[in-house]
Amino acid sequence: xxxxxxxxxxxxxxxxxxxxxxxxxxxxxxxxxxxxxxxxxxxxxxxxxxxxxxxxxxxxxxxxxxxxxxxxxxxxxxxxxxxxxxxxxxxxxxxxxxxxxxxxxxxxxxxxxxxxxxxxxxxxxxxxxxxxxxxxxxxxxxxxxxxxxxxxxxx
Numbered sequence: 001x002x003x004x005x006x007x008x009x010x011x012x013x014x015x016x017x018x019x020x021x022x023x024x025x026x027x028x029x030x031x032x033x034x035x036x037x038x039x040x041x042x043x044x045x046x047x048x049x050x051x052x053x054x055x056x057x058x059x060x061x062x063x064x065x066x067x068x069x070x071x072x073x074x075x076x077x078x079x080x081x082x083x084x085x086x087x088x089x090x091x092x093x094x095x096x097x098x099x100x101x102x103x104x105x106x107x108x109x110x111x112x113x114x115x116x117x118x119x120x121x122x123x124x125x126x127x128x129x130x131x132x133x134x135x136x137x138x139x140x141x142x143x144x145x146x147x148x149x150x151x152x153x154x155x
Contacts, residue, residue, distance in 0.1 A: 005103035007035040008145055009087065011046040012101055013068050017054060021047070049145035053099075056150055061092035074128035086125045088143070095136040098125050099150070101143045108147045115142035115151040123155030 010031045015024060028043035057064060067089040074082045088099040100118060104111040119140075126137035142151045 001103065001105060003035045004037045004040050004146075007031045007037050007041070008046060008049065008103045009101050010035075012050055012053070012087070012143075012145065015046075015050045024050075046145075049148070052148060053143055053145070053150070057090060061090055061097070063092075065091040067091060070129075072125055072128040072132075074124075074131055082124050082128055084121070084125060084128075086129070089125075089129060092138075095138045096126075096129050096133070097138055098122055098129065098140045099143050100125075100141070101145060103146050104144060105146060108144070108149050111144045111147045112149065112151045115144060116153060118142055119153050119155050122153050126155055 011028050014027055014031075019027070024047055025043045028046040029038070032038040032041055032043065032046070057066075068087070070086045070089045072082070072084050072086055076082060086098055087101045090097040090099065100122060102111070102115060102118070104114050122140035122142075126140055129135075130137050140153045140155050142153055143149075144151065
């Protein structure tokens with residue numbers, strides 16, 4: 001499952017709506033083959049997951065700017081350094097939204113329950129973004145491409 005997740009994550013990081021369908025399909029096929037998981041998913045599955053996420057974001061934040069694989073670094077007052085890479089940060093009129101991709105198998109209910117366990121990670125990312133930009137993070141979400149859902153996470 002880790003390699004399936006890596007292939008999905010890689011595709012969501014690299015996919016762009018400006019690419020034509022065959023370019024996107026070739027990108028998906030290449031990632032699935034390189035990660036050795038072409039038996040588990042079809043390229044069309046990755047395109048569908050990305051398209052669904054795009055539609056969800058466009059409906060919620062029309063015209064938003066996407067920041068994929070956004071590196072984050074913040075020194076806390078205690079001296080602790082928080083370092084990570086946000087899978088996707090959406091910059092919109094009211095601030096930012098943080099979205100983390102997780103490729104859980106199983107039912108939507110099981111995946112949604114596991115997604116809540118990432119509140120600490122998403123909270124740290126949200127705090128780093130707010131501190132660096134001076135703008136609020138209005139929401140944190142776990143995107144579950146395997147089950148086709150986005151779960152809001154309170155941080």
